[in-house]
Each structure stands twice: as structure tokens, then as C-alpha cells.
Amino acid sequence: MTDDDRRMRSGEIGPNERLAMNRTGSFDWDLDTGTIDVDEAGLLVFGLDPEGFDSRPASLVGGLEPEERARLEAVIRRAITSGETSYTAHFRTEGDEGAPQWTHVQARILRTADGRAHRIVGIVRDTTAEVTHSAFVLELEKRREVQTSIVERTTHALSRAVTVDDVTAALTGPGGLARLGADGLALGLVENGSLNVIALSGESLDALNDFRSRRLDRGLPLAEAVLSGRPRFVSSFQSLGREFPELAPYLGRLRFKAACYLPLVAQARSLGGMALFYRGRTSFSADERNLALGLAAIVAQSLQRALLFDEERELATGLQETMLPRRIPAITGGEIAVRYHAAWSGRQVGGDWYDVISLPRSRVGIVVGDVQGHDTHAAAIMGQLRIALRAYAGEGHAPSTVLARASRFLAELDTNRFATCTYAQVDLGTGTVRAVRAGHLGPLIRHTDGRVGQPKLRGGLPLGLATVFGDEEFPETRLDLVPGETLVLYTDGLVEQPGSDIESGMAELSAAMSSGPPQAEALADHLSERLWERWGAGDDVALLVLRRSPDPGTPRAPRIHQYVHQADPQGLSDARAAVGQALRDWDMAELADDAELLTGELLVNVLLHTEGGAVLTLEVLPEPVRRVRLSVQDRSSAWPRRRTPGEAATSGRGLMLLDALASRWGVEPRGEGKAVWCEIGPVERAGTVERAGTAEGAGTAVTGVAAGAARADGGARGGSRSGA
Incomplete structure (x- = not known):
């Protein structure tokens, strides 16, 4: 053994x-x-x-x-x-x-x-028992990790939701169902005794569109869960037809096997209900039921915050809208468009405003401004200030007086707030703009060729502060809008953004204006689309676009206009280039060189001897023999006079060049100033056509300058190569 x-x-x-x-x-x-x-x-x-x-x-x-x-x-x-x-x-x-x-x-x-x-x-x-047990534990841990991930991802997505639309976008947008671990979702809100389904997401759920809005009763499982306040877990989806006959005809079109209907309750208030649908599930474990209830609690809290935000937002924007003009008056000689984008921060509305004011003598006043602060108080002050400024402007006061009185009005309100604004009186008939600034950004002008300029507007202190410091001086700056040009006023929310300097914002705005369409409404829409990231972030934005009606002429008599600012060194060369290019486009290239030379002479005379800019007009005269007419308008009442320059003189020959190169020329009074014009092209003489003022004849024509200079008052009232 x-x-x-x-x-x-x-x-x-x-x-x-x-x-x-x-x-x-x-x-x-x-x-x-x-x-x-x-x-x-x-x-x-x-x-x-x-x-x-x-x-x-x-x-x-x-x-x-x-x-x-x-x-x-x-x-x-x-x-x-x-x-x-x-x-x-x-x-x-x-x-x-x-x-x-x-x-x-x-x-x-x-x-x-x-x-x-x-x-x-x-x-x-x-080790079979050990491996089997380990696999079970791993599977259990995996399921718990999945459930934890669902909760974390859903919470993270909803934490950024501000409005009810944001909540529905987080639940139904890309990855929304995957975050919830479901194949379909229905979300309903209780409103005035009705259950309104605000979101349906998932294949085949469009079959429930007939139930999007109905009275809150027990005829549907989601409404029953809302009324009872208890969740309902359905393992056999088709069995719902027996308990809810109204739903039975639709069940065959829904490709799901199970569903859970969850009430959404926050702080003892029933907000609505949420239904989650599943294709591969036929039962709900205890953990899965707890997960569904947890998701419902998260969604309910997010909806409660969003509903409160929307209510506050509606109150604030309603107040703000009542302070802004309800309609924009029609204007003659141009077109105008306004846009307003409110800051997206609950009740934190701003005091930005715009206005368009009809003025005597067919003029129009335009203003864009911003009251300090981002609250309902700022919006209320904005409304009072807008009405006061409108009243002062409507009385016919000069722009500087309008702002001085508005500053005094704001200071007397004793609100410890100040405001900035830009105000302009515009005569669309002549294109004259008289603009003033009170601590605000200056306007931009889009020229007819798409270039964008930033005229230098002298400015005063912000409204309110100007009165407190005893400095109510708001110097006026005169601008000129030629036909087809556009004036843009805006508030700082359009160009200022945290983390970037204002110059980059101005450059972006200028680029957007340059690339946009010329029409006022279309340009306002274009700016809205291009700069939407800046709007609604932390500040309000007011935008006003005013365009003077274009004057394109006709195919037989085309026409261009261009404003040359006195402080723009590039304006002179741009104007010469625009004249030459226009004549080449109109098949009159033989006149381009003379026209460019005379353009330079006329503009230099204005820029050197007057105190403002000039408006250049080039047009084709529809006569039997086509000629071009060049006109330069300025604000000076002093007419040009002839001089006799010495051999070493560097100036004084402008009128001599006019005599030599132009068919005829003259000076006309225009409003507050004058216009010097000349015509270039063939001249009719005794039934024949003489090419006057061309490059070929310029040499001999100049030899007769002395005789032209001796004409009685020829330089003052004009001259003519044809003897007219």
C-alpha cells in the first residue's frame, strides 16, 4: 500500500x-x-x-x-x-x-x-471559472464606463446650452443620440395646458409629426408620463397599441423595439417629457433605468435654465425694441438700410441705437450711438436720448448744436452714464454731408469703384461728459457723397472683439464693405453674414448704411463720379487712373491722355488752393460728334484767374493748358462753391470736324497761349477753341 x-x-x-x-x-x-x-x-x-x-x-x-x-x-x-x-x-x-x-x-x-x-x-x-468571472467583471465595468460616459458627455454638451434651441440642438444635433445611448428621441414642453413636441430625432420618428401639439391628456404615453410624474419603461413597443389606441396606427411605421418615457421635473415644476427609443434593446436593467432617470434630470435642469433665460431675454429685447424706431422713413435720392444685433447675454442688453430723421429742405439726419453699460437702465437711457436728439435735429439745428444740446440733456438726467454717437446731416441732392462725432468711431465711405475710405472726422467728448467738463464743442466735418457712394455708420461692437485690436476689426469691416454688393440692403445683409462671429457675443451692434442713388448715365452718355479727399495723397492718382480707364472702356481711348492731364491740373488747383476736397465728374455728351465733359466741383467761391508765369515759374499754367487742350471750358456756381468744367473732343467748324485739343495738335496750340491769355476775362468765364 x-x-x-x-x-x-x-x-x-x-x-x-x-x-x-x-x-x-x-x-x-x-x-x-x-x-x-x-x-x-x-x-x-x-x-x-x-x-x-x-x-x-x-x-x-x-x-x-x-x-x-x-x-x-x-x-x-x-x-x-x-x-x-x-x-x-x-x-x-x-x-x-x-x-x-x-x-x-x-x-x-x-x-x-x-x-x-x-x-x-x-x-x-x-482556469475556466476564473476567466469567466473576470469576463463578467470586465463586462460589468465596461457597461458602467459606458453609462458614465453617457452622463458625462450629455452633461458637457448641455452645460454650454443657453437657450431652449441650444438644448434641442445638443440633444438632436450631430452626435446627440450617440451621447444619450439611444436611437431616437422626442422632447416635449408643457405650455398652457398643451404638450408641444419641440424636437424629434431618429429614423422613422417623423411618423409622430401628427402629435407635435395637442392638449395634455393621457391619450399618449409621453403625456401620461408627464401627468403621472412617473417614468414608463416599455420592453415591447408594439404592446403600446392596446393601451393607447390613438397611437396604434403609427406603431407599424416606427422601427423600434423598446422605449422609455420620462417626465422632466425641475424644482417641483413639470416642464415636459422626454422619450428615448431603442432598436436593439428588449429590456431595461436596474442600472439602465437609473441611467435614464439621471439623463431626464440633467435635461430638465438644462431646460429650466434655458426657459428662464428665454423669458429674461424676451423681456429685455422687448424693452429694447420699444426704444428703437419702429420704421425707417422713405428718402428721396438714395436708399438706406439698418441692422441691429442684440448681445446674447440674458438681461444684459446694451444701449446701442440708430435713427433716421427727416429734416427741412429735403435733408435727412442719420445717427448711430451707444449708451454706456449693458443693462435695462442703459436701454431706458438710450430711448430717452434718442428721442431728445431726434427733437433737436428736427428743429433744424446745425449738427454741432444738436450734439451740444443732447449732451446737456443727458447730463441733466443725472444717471452717471455717458454716450457716444456719430450724427450727420445729408443732402442727397447735392451729396453734401455735415458730420459730427462725440467720442464715437467715424464713418466709412465706399466709393463707386469699391474702394473704402475712412474720412477724418474731428470729434468732441462723449455726450454727458462734454457738459460735465464744460467742453461742448463738436466741430463739423464736411464730406461729399458722389452718386453711387455709400456711407456706413456703426457701433464699436462690430469691430471690437476681446483679444484683438480695433485696427484688425476695422480692416475686416473695410474688406467686407469692399467685397459686398453696392445696394444698401444687400450690403447690410452681406456685412451681417461676414461679421456674424462678432455679433451677439458680448456687445450690441447697430449698423446704418446710406447710399446715394447712382448716376450711371445712359449707353449713349455714360458718366462717372468720384470724390477726392484733400487729405488723401493717393486720391489724385486714383482719379487720373479712373478717368483714363473709363474712356478706354467707352471706346474713346484717343482722348484718355488729354483727359488724365486736365484731371490732374483741375484737381491740383482745388487741393492746393481750397480748404476741402473735390468732386470729379466725367461724362460723354450725347451730341452728333461725341465729346467728353470733365467737371471738378469744390466748396470755394473764389474763381480761377489767369497769371503770366515767368520762364522759371513752376505754376500758373493751368488755364493755359485748358485753352490748349480743351474744346471749350468754363466756370459755374454750384451751391456753396463752384465747378470748373471743360470739354475734350472733336469740334464742328463750318461743316467739318476739327480735332481740337488732341495730342497731335497740342504743340501748335500751346504757341497760341499768349493770345488766349490776352482774352478779356477769358480765364474767369471760360474759353472756347471753336470761338464760341
């Missing part, structure tokens, strides 16, 4: 029995002879009969799948060849009932003195 038999009879448990009871066996592999000795417990692990085992390694692993056997052999081979002293491996075998069984091998490699492996001893152990 062996020691093992004696221990078994006496009830003792030895090492081998302990290993066997734990489905653990041992093996001894002789690499030299190629045989392996495996004890009975080890053979049971491999699923082999001890009586039939032939001690061959191939027989031991014969029941393994080819992939598993190859993987085990690769582990052993790598351990032997790399000089390692041990190895471990996990492999899968087929159990008695076809269930997978996992086996763990842990072995030690014995080597000779020269490092050659000659023997491997180790143990084999059945």
Missing part, C-alpha cells in the same frame, strides 16, 4: 489530492527523449484518459484548435531558444459539453551547464 493510499483511507489530503481537487496537475517533459510524464490530475485538465495516454507531447495537445496549438508551441519555442528559464501560457480547449475551457500552463526550463534546455517541469491548471 502506497503512502497516497494510506492517506486516502485515513481521510488525509496530500499535495497531489489538493492539486487534483483544484483541477491542477503537473508534468515533466524530457526534451532529450521527447516524452512527457503527466499526472492524472494534469491529464484530466487536458480532457485525456490516463489509461490511453502514450506520453507523447503531440497527444497531449492533440485536442487543441490548430490556432491555439500553434500559439502555445510558439511560446514554448521562443522561451527555449531565447535562453529563458520559464514561461507561462493561456490557451483554450473544448469542454465536455462544447463550452470553452481555459487552461493555464506555468513551467520551468532546466538547462545543462552549457545552457542547452533538456527538461521542462511545470503545472497545468483549469
Whole structure:
């Protein structure tokens, strides 16, 4: 009798029995002879009969799948060849009932003195129970990670939602359903005893469009959940038809197997309900039910904040809208467009405003301004100030007087607030603009060729502060709008943005104006679209676009206008280039050189000897023989006079050039100033056509300058090459 038999009879448990009871066996592999000795417990692990085992390694692993056997052999081979002293491996075998069984091998490699492996001893152990339990734990942890991720992602998405529209966008936009772990969603709000479905997301849910708005009753599962205040989990979607007959005809069109209907309650107030739909789910575990309830609580809190924000926003914008003009009066000789974008920060509305005021003598007053602060108080002050400024302007006062009185009015309100604004009186008949500034940004002008200029407006202190500091001086600046040019007024919210300087904002606005369409409404829309990122962020924006009606002439008599500012060094060369290009476009290139030369002479005279800019007009006269007429208008009442320059003189020859190059020329009074004009082109003489003022005849014409200079008052009232 062996020691093992004696221990078994006496009830003792030895090492081998302990290993066997734990489905653990041992093996001894002789690499030299190629045989392996495996004890009975080890053979049971491999699923082999001890009586039939032939001690061959191939027989031991014969029941393994080819992939598993190859993987085990690769582990052993790598351990032997790399000089390692041990190895471990996990492999899968087929159990008695076809269930997978996992086996763990842990072995030690014995080597000779020269490092050659000659023997491997180790143990084999059945680890199926451990692996199964581990897989269960991993699966459980994975499900909990998924649930945690759903909550975190949904919370993060809704944390940025400000309005109800933002909440619905977060739930139904890209990735919204994935964040919720659902395949479909319906969101409804309770309003005046009705349940209004504000969002439907998911394939086939458009079948429920018939139920978007209806009275709150128990005829539908979502309304029933709202009324009862209890969630409803539906594992068999089609079973709803028996309890809710009104829904039954629609169930066949919905591609879902399960759903949960959740009431949305925040601070004991029932806001509405949310339904989540699932295609692959047929039951709800306790964890999944808790997850759905948690999502409902998160959505309810977000909706409560959003509803409160929308209510405050509606109150604030309603107050603000009542302070702004309800309509813009029609104007003659131009077109006007206004845009207003309110800051997106709840009640924090600003005091930006615009106005268009009809003035005596067919003029129009335009103003854009901003009251200090971002609250309802600022909006209220804005309304009072706008009405006061409108009243002062309507009385016919000069722009400087209008702002001085508006500043006094604001100071007398004793609000400790100030305001900035730009005000201009515009005569669209003549194009004259008289503008004043009170601590505000100056206007921009878009010229007919698309260029954008920023005229220099002298300015005074902000309204209110000017009176407090006793400095109510608001100097006027005169501008001229030629037909087709556009004046743009705006508040600082359009060009100022945190983190960037105002110059970059001005450059962006100028580029947008230059690339936009010429019409006032279209240009206002273009600026809104291009600069939308700046609007609604933290400040209000008021925008006013005024365009003087264009004067394109006719195909037989085309016409261009251009304003040249006295402080613009590039304006002179731009004007010369515009004249030359226009004549080439009108197939009159032979007159371009003379026209450019005379353009320079007339403009230089204005820019040097007057105190303002000039309006340049070039047109084709529709006569039997086509000529071009060049006119330069300024604000000076002093007429040009002839001089007799010496040989070394550098000026004084302008009128001589007019005599030499123009067919005829003259001076006319125009409003507050005058216009010097000339005509260039062929001249009719006794039934023939003489090319007067061309480059070829210029040399001989100049020789007659002395005679032209002797004409009585010829320089004052004009001259003519045809003797007219």
C-alpha cells in the first residue's frame, strides 16, 4: 500500500489530492527523449484518459484548435531558444459539453551547464471559472464606463446650452443620440395646458409629426408620463397599441423595439417629457433605468435654465425694441438700410441705437450711438436720448448744436452714464454731408469703384461728459457723397472683439464693405453674414448704411463720379487712373491722355488752393460728334484767374493748358462753391470736324497761349477753341 493510499483511507489530503481537487496537475517533459510524464490530475485538465495516454507531447495537445496549438508551441519555442528559464501560457480547449475551457500552463526550463534546455517541469491548471468571472467583471465595468460616459458627455454638451434651441440642438444635433445611448428621441414642453413636441430625432420618428401639439391628456404615453410624474419603461413597443389606441396606427411605421418615457421635473415644476427609443434593446436593467432617470434630470435642469433665460431675454429685447424706431422713413435720392444685433447675454442688453430723421429742405439726419453699460437702465437711457436728439435735429439745428444740446440733456438726467454717437446731416441732392462725432468711431465711405475710405472726422467728448467738463464743442466735418457712394455708420461692437485690436476689426469691416454688393440692403445683409462671429457675443451692434442713388448715365452718355479727399495723397492718382480707364472702356481711348492731364491740373488747383476736397465728374455728351465733359466741383467761391508765369515759374499754367487742350471750358456756381468744367473732343467748324485739343495738335496750340491769355476775362468765364 502506497503512502497516497494510506492517506486516502485515513481521510488525509496530500499535495497531489489538493492539486487534483483544484483541477491542477503537473508534468515533466524530457526534451532529450521527447516524452512527457503527466499526472492524472494534469491529464484530466487536458480532457485525456490516463489509461490511453502514450506520453507523447503531440497527444497531449492533440485536442487543441490548430490556432491555439500553434500559439502555445510558439511560446514554448521562443522561451527555449531565447535562453529563458520559464514561461507561462493561456490557451483554450473544448469542454465536455462544447463550452470553452481555459487552461493555464506555468513551467520551468532546466538547462545543462552549457545552457542547452533538456527538461521542462511545470503545472497545468483549469482556469475556466476564473476567466469567466473576470469576463463578467470586465463586462460589468465596461457597461458602467459606458453609462458614465453617457452622463458625462450629455452633461458637457448641455452645460454650454443657453437657450431652449441650444438644448434641442445638443440633444438632436450631430452626435446627440450617440451621447444619450439611444436611437431616437422626442422632447416635449408643457405650455398652457398643451404638450408641444419641440424636437424629434431618429429614423422613422417623423411618423409622430401628427402629435407635435395637442392638449395634455393621457391619450399618449409621453403625456401620461408627464401627468403621472412617473417614468414608463416599455420592453415591447408594439404592446403600446392596446393601451393607447390613438397611437396604434403609427406603431407599424416606427422601427423600434423598446422605449422609455420620462417626465422632466425641475424644482417641483413639470416642464415636459422626454422619450428615448431603442432598436436593439428588449429590456431595461436596474442600472439602465437609473441611467435614464439621471439623463431626464440633467435635461430638465438644462431646460429650466434655458426657459428662464428665454423669458429674461424676451423681456429685455422687448424693452429694447420699444426704444428703437419702429420704421425707417422713405428718402428721396438714395436708399438706406439698418441692422441691429442684440448681445446674447440674458438681461444684459446694451444701449446701442440708430435713427433716421427727416429734416427741412429735403435733408435727412442719420445717427448711430451707444449708451454706456449693458443693462435695462442703459436701454431706458438710450430711448430717452434718442428721442431728445431726434427733437433737436428736427428743429433744424446745425449738427454741432444738436450734439451740444443732447449732451446737456443727458447730463441733466443725472444717471452717471455717458454716450457716444456719430450724427450727420445729408443732402442727397447735392451729396453734401455735415458730420459730427462725440467720442464715437467715424464713418466709412465706399466709393463707386469699391474702394473704402475712412474720412477724418474731428470729434468732441462723449455726450454727458462734454457738459460735465464744460467742453461742448463738436466741430463739423464736411464730406461729399458722389452718386453711387455709400456711407456706413456703426457701433464699436462690430469691430471690437476681446483679444484683438480695433485696427484688425476695422480692416475686416473695410474688406467686407469692399467685397459686398453696392445696394444698401444687400450690403447690410452681406456685412451681417461676414461679421456674424462678432455679433451677439458680448456687445450690441447697430449698423446704418446710406447710399446715394447712382448716376450711371445712359449707353449713349455714360458718366462717372468720384470724390477726392484733400487729405488723401493717393486720391489724385486714383482719379487720373479712373478717368483714363473709363474712356478706354467707352471706346474713346484717343482722348484718355488729354483727359488724365486736365484731371490732374483741375484737381491740383482745388487741393492746393481750397480748404476741402473735390468732386470729379466725367461724362460723354450725347451730341452728333461725341465729346467728353470733365467737371471738378469744390466748396470755394473764389474763381480761377489767369497769371503770366515767368520762364522759371513752376505754376500758373493751368488755364493755359485748358485753352490748349480743351474744346471749350468754363466756370459755374454750384451751391456753396463752384465747378470748373471743360470739354475734350472733336469740334464742328463750318461743316467739318476739327480735332481740337488732341495730342497731335497740342504743340501748335500751346504757341497760341499768349493770345488766349490776352482774352478779356477769358480765364474767369471760360474759353472756347471753336470761338464760341
